[in-house]
Amino acid sequence: MTSTAPLAVALESARQGFIAANPQSERQYRQATEVMPGGNTRSVLFYEPFPLAIARGEGCRLWDVDGHEYADFIAEFSAGIYGHSNPSIRAAIDKALDDGINLSGHNLLEARLAQALCERFPSIESVRFTNSGTEANLMMLAAAKAFTGRQKVIVFIGGYHGGVLTFARGPSSVNVPHEFLYAEYNDLDSVRRLFDEHRGEVAAVLVEPMQGASGCIVAEASFLAGLRELTSAHDTLLLFDEVMTSRLAPAAYQSVLGIAPDMTSVGKYIGGGMSFGAFGGRKDIMSLFDPRIRNALQHAGTFNNNVLTMAAGYAGLTSVYTPQAAVELNARGERLRATLNTRFEEASLDIRFNGIGSLMNLQITARTIRSVRDIDASRNDIKDLFFFHLIEHGVYIARRGYVVLSLPVGSAELERFDGAVASFIDRYRNLLPRETL
Incomplete structure (x- = not known):
């Protein structure tokens, strides 16, 4: 000592x-x-x-x-x-500024960034934008609960999914009031017990492939593969929070693992230095947000498709962080x-x-x-x-x-x-x- x-x-x-x-x-x-x-x-x-x-x-x-x-x-x-004031990012922002910041409608930039994301991360078949990783995870959980018709969510001690989804040592007084069930990271048996105790009640398992905020604690590949098997067996959605880890491989860290989650959240660097988050996954789940469908889920956000983030994000993902x-x-x-x-x-x-x-x-x-x-x-x-x-x-x-x-x-x-x-x-x-x- x-x-x-x-x-x-x-x-x-x-x-x-x-x-x-x-x-x-x-x-x-x-x-x-x-x-x-x-x-x-x-x-x-x-x-x-x-x-x-x-x-x-x-x-x-x-x-x-x-x-x-x-x-x-x-x-x-x-x-x-991208560092500070990357030339490609800056040029994209300057161009967006020249064409107007707040365009009050669909713009020419959002769909191309969405396409770039879907092409880069194959498990994301359809995507929606938010302003932070926190928002992305909140909306991803809402989609999982709506899709499954269930209310409970399994999370992990030490996990961090945003300012109101933090589980460093368990529950936090700032967290949103979802029905969370707490499992131990890298302990598949602790997850099995929760599924057995709450059979037919679990909407989703939300996990980081590496717990970043708790100290870069790496998930064992067998643990994550086991989560994929358990969630599939219980008709539960597997949600990967790759807000931090998507940078770790060309097609996010899930590609290294060979695991396709049902939904994924991303954020941080993908906005090119601007405020950014996104969530996406299987088209049948994401279609819940299709405004052409009666009683579609609402997902508001004045700056979800803001042109500065859309421009910087596209330039960064396609021409800089190749x-x-x-x-x-x-x-x-x-x-x-x-x-x-x-x-x-x-x-x-x-x-x-x-x-x-x-x-x-x-x-x-x-x-x-x-x-x-x-x-x-x-x-x-x-x-x-x-x-x-x-x-x-x-x-x-x-x-x-x-x-x-x-x-x-x-x-x-x-x-x-x-x-x-x-x-x-x-x-x-x-x-x-x-x-x-």
């Missing part, structure tokens, strides 16, 4: 160094607290003693209000795959994660990065993590120390240790990240947890 007192001293020293180096960010934060609760309007961005105020970005570089430059390894929590680009980006992520984990292993440290491809998360254990219950939150002080160290060395990640690669990240940035991790190990080796035989 680490020595608590020396670690606490090191963390406080890092914290004080952060405060001293960022007076303008602190001033900006204090001003924000006067008009927003905690100076915040997006919970995930807050960290103590105060969050950095980012002034501008270019490519995969960020500058804060104090003038510090960072290599961006968070990429808008996976939405910023299938080949997806393969190359995720291969870079695999190499980086392997390099970093080798460093920890050679130093005999009980630390590893979890994840797939271009998404990864630092975990303070070398053991396989199968669920959020395998993560020891009492060791988050080490993640804090890691975060402050990387900030000091010009690398910007999420406080929880979440790391995301964007397309502009190249060899110079990867070497910078690797060097920062190497110096973290050298600097704090005696304070970090050691592997036990």
Whole structure:
């Protein structure tokens, strides 16, 4: 075990160094607290003693209000795959601006983005747009309940499907009041028990192929295949939340698994940096929303087909994040994660990065993590120390240790990240947890 007192001293020293180096960010934060609760309007961005105020970005570089430059390894929590102001995305937005922003009707852009999505992700036969992944999952659940005529939904501890569908440790007071049944991630028996206890009552199983917000916890292929078998046997819909994971392969991560869910939600990067979400799947399910049909499900949203998102999304998906680009980006992520984990292993440290491809998360254990219950939150002080160290060395990640690669990240940035991790190990080796035989 680490020595608590020396670690606490090191963390406080890092914290004080952060405060001293960022007076303008602190001033900006204090001003924000006067008009927003905690100076915040997006919970995930807050960290103590105060969050950095980012002034501008270019490519995969960020500058804060104090003038510090960072290599961006968070990429808008996976939405910023194109970097900052990608020329193709910007040109598409400029063209959309020239033709008018709010067109008050069907426009020329929405159907072509829909076609691109359906061609890219084969299980999505028909699609509808929303303004966020949260909205996409809400509408996907509504469709599942309407289609099956059932009310209960199986979700997983540690899952995150949006701001009102969060299950880090179970129910949340902000969640929408669906009839949720809670299963254990990577535990097929826990799902079987719920089906047995609620026979004929389950509308859908909602699952992430990798639980991103809980720390890039990867689902076992046999677990997801088992969910496909169980849902089919019980006439229940299998819903894949690929808002984060669709970037992990040219045709979403489900293509790697060889599993076709009944419905899929996507979002984040597909909007080209604009607000975006989408849900789709089998045509017989999606036809519930066909306004030509009597008593069709209603799905409103003033900005569902806004021209900026439609233009940016189409340009990004078809000309920038091509299938080949997806393969190359995720291969870079695999190499980086392997390099970093080798460093920890050679130093005999009980630390590893979890994840797939271009998404990864630092975990303070070398053991396989199968669920959020395998993560020891009492060791988050080490993640804090890691975060402050990387900030000091010009690398910007999420406080929880979440790391995301964007397309502009190249060899110079990867070497910078690797060097920062190497110096973290050298600097704090005696304070970090050691592997036990």
